[in-house]
Amino acid sequence: MQVLHHIGKYLILVWIVLQRPENASIYRRQIINEMDKLGLNSLGIVAIVSVFMGAVVTIQTAFNTDHPMLPIYAVGFATRQSIILEFSPTVISLILAGKVGSQIASEIGTMRVTEQIDALEIMGVNAAGYLILPKVIAAMIINPVLIIISMFLGIFGGYLACFITGVEPLSNFLYGILFEFSQFDVLYAIIKTVVFAFIITTVSGYFGFYTKGGALEVGRSSTTAVVVSSIFIIIFNLILTQILLV
Amino acid sequence: MIRTENIYKSFHDTPVLKDVSLVFKKGQTNLIIGQSGSGKTVLMKCLVGLLNADAGNIFYDDRNFSAMRFRQRKVIRKELGMLFQGSALFDSMTVEENIMFPLDMFTTMTRKEKQKRAQFCLDRVNLHNVEHLLPAELSGGMKKRVAIARAISNKPKYLFCDEPNSGLDPPTAILIDKLISEITRELNITTVVNTHDMNSVMEIGDFVAYIYKGQLWWTGDRHTILHTSNAELNSFVYATELMRTIKSEDH
Numbered sequence: 001m002q003v004l005h006h007i008g009k010y011l012i013l014v015w016i017v018l019q020r021p022e023n024a025s026i027y028r029r030q031i032i033n034e035m036d037k038l039g040l041n042s043l044g045i046v047a048i049v050s051v052f053m054g055a056v057v058t059i060q061t062a063f064n065t066d067h068p069m070l071p072i073y074a075v076g077f078a079t080r081q082s083i084i085l086e087f088s089p090t091v092i093s094l095i096l097a098g099k100v101g102s103q104i105a106s107e108i109g110t111m112r113v114t115e116q117i118d119a120l121e122i123m124g125v126n127a128a129g130y131l132i133l134p135k136v137i138a139a140m141i142i143n144p145v146l147i148i149i150s151m152f153l154g155i156f157g158g159y160l161a162c163f164i165t166g167v168e169p170l171s172n173f174l175y176g177i178l179f180e181f182s183q184f185d186v187l188y189a190i191i192k193t194v195v196f197a198f199i200i201t202t203v204s205g206y207f208g209f210y211t212k213g214g215a216l217e218v219g220r221s222s223t224t225a226v227v228v229s230s231i232f233i234i235i236f237n238l239i240l241t242q243i244l245l246v
Numbered sequence: 247m248i249r250t251e252n253i254y255k256s257f258h259d260t261p262v263l264k265d266v267s268l269v270f271k272k273g274q275t276n277l278i279i280g281q282s283g284s285g286k287t288v289l290m291k292c293l294v295g296l297l298n299a300d301a302g303n304i305f306y307d308d309r310n311f312s313a314m315r316f317r318q319r320k321v322i323r324k325e326l327g328m329l330f331q332g333s334a335l336f337d338s339m340t341v342e343e344n345i346m347f348p349l350d351m352f353t354t355m356t357r358k359e360k361q362k363r364a365q366f367c368l369d370r371v372n373l374h375n376v377e378h379l380l381p382a383e384l385s386g387g388m389k390k391r392v393a394i395a396r397a398i399s400n401k402p403k404y405l406f407c408d409e410p411n412s413g414l415d416p417p418t419a420i421l422i423d424k425l426i427s428e429i430t431r432e433l434n435i436t437t438v439v440n441t442h443d444m445n446s447v448m449e450i451g452d453f454v455a456y457i458y459k460g461q462l463w464w465t466g467d468r469h470t471i472l473h474t475s476n477a478e479l480n481s482f483v484y485a486t487e488l489m490r491t492i493k494s495e496d497h
Contacts, residue, residue, distance in 0.1 A: 123348050
């Protein structure tokens with residue numbers, strides 16, 4: 001029953017968030033700020049994780065597919081597909097759920113416990129819309145950009161691994177990377193990322209917005225937001241994969 | 247004018263407000279007083295719509311706020327200003343941005359006009375050269391004054407103050423009280439102040455409503471409150487040594 005209560009309350013919040021803004025120009029300014037705060041500030045962690053994960057995926061694939069019957073493009077091909085289809089959209093989104101999700105929940109939660117949200121509501125501002133909608137739009141725009149950067153850096157990481165360790169000839173790796181490339185795979189990754197961005201921002205916004213109590217509860221909301229966002233990402237990953245790829 | 251009619255509010259079957267009917271007149275500072283847990287904050291939250299009363303009506307100049315839907319309430323909310331106990335200034339905005347926020351949201355004023363209005367409000371609360379500071383860089387008293395400036399920036403018809411001088415030293419508390427009273431008269435607005443501070447009552451209490459265990463127990467003003475025969479109110483008013491001394495000197 002508690003779960004149903006939360007789902008209902010979450011859906012009502014999403015409905016309120018998607019209401020027409022009071023002043024569009026303020027929201028536009030907020031969206032730009034949020035793109036910087038949520039997206040560009042995450043570029044560093046996305047870059048580091050992508051390069052190293054790309055390198056690890058390449059090395060592991062090379063060691064586990066060392067068989068004369070396997071084609072020469074196997075390592076490059078497997079690395080590319082792993083990174084584009086799963087690693088960049090899903091794993092990076094999970095990392096963003098941790099970084100961005102906790103940031104959103106703690107920011108909004110702090111505003112709740114310090115009565116800043118009450119102040120917005122008394123002024124006649126749609127507090128949920130003002131605080132959450134710019135984050136939702138910003139993340140849905142900037143996260144796909146981060147994910148595309150992550151794809152390039154992941155593959156670059158694999159290339160570096162081949163170059164440094166010699167685990168796979170560079171020419172074979174590059175051949176595999178280009179082998180039967182399908183643009184739909186990238187589109188699929190972007191669709192997933194947009195859905196995940198919506199989940200991260202709205203779920204974290206929900207837990208922040210309904211924080212009750214003080215500093216301790218803000219921390220609890222932040223942790224719950226990350227856990228629940230991550231679970232939703234995993235569930236929707238399965239659903240979207242089934243819908244889009246099968 | 248704000249009028250409440252038979253307000254009831256409970257939390258988990260615990261009654262907090264019982265049949266509270268009050269009239270807060272325009273142009274005067276109306277105080278709601280009572281001990282901690284008496285229900286005065288809940289009453290104020292019902293007045294501004296942060297909580298919905300279980301029964302009863304709240305009228306803003308004969309407009310029934312309780313019967314309104316969310317969108318209809320927005321019209322009245324734009325006419326409200328509120329000073330919160332903790333000031334509730336937006337942390338990420340400068341003082342000037344905080345004061346300009348209601349204007350940004352609800353007016354078509356140009357940036358220059360908004361800045362001029364913000365400066366006027368800051369001057370009115372006697373704050374100078376703070377417009378580019380963040381709330382974290384201000385003292386408690388300055389935060390309260392900025393919050394008052396923000397509350398009056400959009401020319402409200404109704405001003406609510408929740409424990410406006412809590413956590414302030416006595417001279418600053420009196421300054422804030424006087425500021426609220428002066429602004430009420432200057433702008434001819436309806437002001438409702440929630441307090442348990444007898445200094446505030448004696449300084450600015452044009453109308454005083456005493457809430458006791460969720461019920462309206464007594465109404466009067468700062469002059470009559472000292473001479474009441476109401477036992478519960480007397481125990482509240484003369485709880486401090488200072489007030490007892492004043493009483494004995496009076497006699």
